[in-house]
Amino acid sequence: MATPMFRFDPVELPPEAIKLRGEVRAFIEEHKDVMGFSRGEHNPEFSQAMGKKGWIGMTWPKQYGGHERSSFERYVVIEEMLVAGAPLSAHYTGDRQSGPNILRFGTEEQKSYFCPKIAAGELTFCIGMSEPNSGSDVAGTRTRAVKVEGGYRINGTKLWTSNAHNADYAILFCKMAVDEEQANDRHAGATQFLLDLKLPGIEIRPVINLLGEHHFNEIFLTDVFVPDHLLLGKEGNGWNQLTSELAFERSAPDRFLVFFQMLQQMIRMAGPNPDKATAVALGKLISQLATLRSMSVSIAGMLAEGLQPNNESAVVKDLGTRYEQDIPVVARQLFPSEPELEAIDVYETMIARSTMNAPRLSIQGGTREILRGIIARGLGLR
Template identity: 45%
Template sequence: MIDTLELTPIPPAYDAFRAEVRAFLNDALQDMPPERRARSWMGFDPDFSRKLAQRGWLGLTLPKEYGGAGKGAYARFVLSEELLAAGAPVSAHWIADRQSGPLILKYGTDAQKSFYLPRISQAEAFFCIGMSEPNSGSDLASIRTRAVRTEKGWTLNGSKIWTTNAQHSHYMIALMRTSGEPADRYKGLSQLIVDLSLPGVTVRPINDMAGDAHFSEVFFENVACPADALIGTEGDGWAQVNAELAFERSGPERLYSSMVLLETWLKYCRRHRLGGAHTTAALGKMVSWLAVLRLMSISLAGKLDRGESPAIEATIVKDIGTEIEQAIPRLIGDVLGAEPAAPTDIALMRALSYLEQLAPSFSLRGGTREILRGIIARGLGLR
């Protein structure tokens, strides 16, 4: 069942940190045009990730003994919010920092923690997520990719799809079937850390309408993994995945994918003194929606800061957040279309064009809307 989501503000102690991050980003991104910043957390730039690592801003929530900063979820929320609002190119380290590191910290062996967590904190190890599979739709429990135990470790065969940044990543945390059959559903599933440089691993990027290749197919053909590739307990993969998804769905990136476009449009409106009825109505709708969702997202950070796992609550915020993320390009496009005599801004139109093409994927990543609403219904006891 869903617990009460207590609305809590970010403690004032983090104001100085926010100001520090904002000053850094103003300097680092000053020459980056809006159409590039509009890629938000999908922008890939390992050098930028290393600059954050040099400032101690990766692995904020990881313990200091593993190379992290030993800070809480509020610190990471503030950093994430500023990075996303500015459109910083953070996707190189994003998955590792957001969920792979915390997952390894929670379920990994001491050897896994000592090896992977310092590398994540230094932007030396980039991770992708191996969950979805071809021909399974959004039915994650029906996966067929199999890991068979051998004398030396594991042999992997199968494939994954919709794998963000697999072509750039060093490792994948993959959900595999280690026993039973697909009909067994949640039983017999385990997670393994797969080195993507191993023989037998093939990565094929998928080009989207915007000309980018964020997603990939990944194929495993008799891939030999060592015994210590298993993370957590064999057969507990389903519970571990759900804990991991709470990290994925709880962050502000589920609200802010269109924020650079919104900022660019507001600057355009101020510059040309545009504030008619269409503009006011669209802005009011976006701001009111974002304000509520931001408060809910901060409350999720509060739960994580207290060591809780708000899986269902995060699913609700992700589902509703996807709606506003997809609505922002549409609303701004409608306003611009209703004012054909207004001056043209090339940078704004490029950012809008990019987001209009990318926005359909917002309701795919992190779980489709239909699957999320099924999870919410179960959390409410409705099914």
């Protein structure tokens, strides 16, 4: 056939990954007081405990604080943590994308300094891409870096930055001045920095989300001086680096397990002998989940082979968020309830949180439309 087909070869987890699962479940049992539905809380102690287990930076070289384990083992740790509702946000961005991008583009000094600290759960990273006028169109960044003696002077604003108020560093995406002949190249001058969020000239303001919670932030940079040794990669190579960072972000198996505990709760409420309509509705959700999981294991297999499953990752993220968004829709049909955030009844809280969180799932990490654009490019249409 002429048309490219996205490949999801069936993969079975190797024995070492299966063995690890028991260990992870025991660890979760030990820490069950901090587990919960849709929490994603910042909990440095938990991240450090995971770091001690060797479960952050699992696939990285030992030389840089990693553990040289397989992508399958990493996959198992992540899926078990997500299913349990573990508070991962103190290390997750660093583990998933900042660390891997530093390993790929960083200097020896950067790799030796940052990666072991991320792997220990001691250094929290956040993303630094979106801006007030540059959301899906990341290349439209207006944050500017100017070369000065010994470093760079940076001005601009970042927005929608999750966890910036708890983070130590961001990988900042911005632009530098370009020659006239490059003026029409939207990716020219793009540059990334390892930005210490405690530097003078940085102000972080909360942006309260519709749940009334503080997860994302606006970051103002006014004449912030970043020393030379914190340039990541090369001046002008930022677009390539950002593409790589996004690929790391999207290949993670974290796009269909956010509401897992709510699915469990629905099964609990249905009881052991559900009526036909309930069985059909739950059976469809479970079938979607099982299929997404097998596709995600398949992506772990592609990563293990050194492939770059960018299109496949976009497929799983788009399908995964669709499935997650269906969960509250199906829930309210099967088990009607007035949602209440602080309800005593655990289900009422779940339906409140999932209903209100659903819209963000197909926006963060690449909107549904952007992902489908990536897939269309993979099909050779653009």
